[in-house]
């Protein structure tokens with residue numbers, strides 16, 4: 495197998511295309527809010543959502559009826575051209591690479607709104623070749639349209655083969671911005687026996703040991719605690735490692751039980767704690783949940799700042815509230831502090847909240 499040389503990796507793939515980025519900017523993207531641009535009621539709400547969510551994503555793939563594919567594509571062009579997105583990013587999810595719509599998605603969107611599109615989400619990515627295909631065609635279209643900044647690529651991990659190839663997918667192009675988990679298609683592809691869009695399952699559990707009777711046998715009638723397990727732990731952890739290795743960003747994905755806002759928050763928080771930077775929002779109610787979960791808490795920032803202040807030059811060990819802190823826990827605290835600073839730049843309420851935290855002298 496031939497590989498590009500290191501020096502060629504950051505050269506444009508078409509003459510006149512913008513130079514690839516060497517670092518993917520760490521822009522806040524706590525919620526990637528999905529809307530169907532062919533749904534007039536939904537589309538009408540989008541201009542007023544600017545500034546209330548980090549990313550607005552015009553979805554062209556699953557959840558858009560086959561008969562509405564052209565209307566969705568054209569609707570996205572109209573909305574993008576008419577809207578000033580300010581600090582909010584504009585993303586799209588194109589149709590899958592084996593669909594009859596994807597080529598028109600790309601050849602329509604890039605010339606019409608390429609300068610406004612930050613990221614193109616590519617569904618059902620199986621292998622690096624899928625990214626290479628999109629990479630080259632984007633460069634050709636950017637060159638032809640005179641686009642000045644490279645459009646980034648985000649891959650959805652929603653096939654077993656995609657999961658097996660995740661590291662190569664992350665490293666396939668300097669355009670790679672991140673990955674999202676696609677739990678619905680992934681479950682189908684793996685032949686998991688679930689019927690949901692993300693979240694847990696009551697059958698996937700661990701049960702407390704049974705008490706033993708005098709005969710030494712388990713008492714099967716005893717009440718025992720059960721603990722539902724996370725179906726997605728393995729895949730999210732694998733995604734997080736692959737993204738961190740390649741300097742790109744991991745995201746949870748959809749949580750389909752819109753009315754169960756409590757379980758949604760739990761699933762999002764698990765992803766946040768494991769290293770994800772954001773998640774998807776399918777309904778306006780999920781934006782607030784995502785913004786809350788993917789912003790460090792006041793308690794975490796208060797603690798992190800105490801550790802930073804106590805650690806001086808960042809080496810050695812100190813005790814705070816009975817716990818040992820050292821170089822490694824300081825690094826964890828800095829992840830939270832730096833994230834809070836980034837979010838405060840675009841979220842005035844959060845800035846006020848973080849500014850009000852009493853910070854010890856360094």
Ligand SMILES: CC(=O)SCCNC(=O)CCNC(=O)[C@H](O)C(C)(C)COP(=O)(O)OP(=O)(O)OC[C@H]1O[C@@H](n2cnc3c(N)ncnc32)[C@H](O)[C@@H]1OP(=O)(O)O
Nearest residue numbers: 528529530535536539553556557678691748752776777778
């Ligand atoms: C597995 C995957 O691929 S997941 C990604 C693909 N799926 C999606 O993108 C789904 C996007 N979301 C939706 O289609 C819808 O939110 C649904 C179908 C889940 C629920 O829609 P509804 O039944 O209309 O929800 P509900 O009645 O609570 O909506 C309340 C209002 O919010 C609006 N709304 C609902 N979802 C959205 C949205 N994503 N963005 C903007 N507005 C929305 C509705 O139009 C409605 O407006 P109205 O008050 O003017 O009538």
Ligand SMILES: CC(=O)C(=O)O
Nearest residue numbers: 652676677678679747
């Ligand atoms: C996110 C997505 O597309 C899926 O779960 O299938």
Ligand SMILES: [Mg+2]
Nearest residue numbers: 556652676679
């Ligand atoms: Mg899918």
